[in-house]
Amino acid sequence: MKTIIIVVAIFLAITSCNRIPKEERVLVKGAADSVLVVAVPKARCYKCQNIIEGGLKEVKGVQQSILNLHTKEVSIVYTPDLTNPEALEGKVANLIPQLPCK
Secondary structure, rough: OHHHHHHHHHHHHHHHHHOOOOOOOOOOOOOEEEEEEEEEOOOOOOHHHHHHHHHHHHHOOOEEEEOOOOOEEEEEEEOOOOHHHHHHHHHHHHHHHHHHOO
């Protein structure tokens, strides 16, 4: 009986993060802006999305970021005069350890 309960609990934990509805958010890019796409393979839920997108808002020059939980990629619209891809990739790398879905 305990085995069945453990198996069901594990199954629910695994599948709960996979029930993410499709999003329809769109990137808005200005003429002087660039877009960078960074893989975030550990992102699985809305908390992960909020951590990554919220952390990127703090970076000067970031206009918008969207973490797609289906593709596990964050698309970042930024102003090249104010930041660069290396700084953005570093910020994402620093945010990954904070993700609750590990």
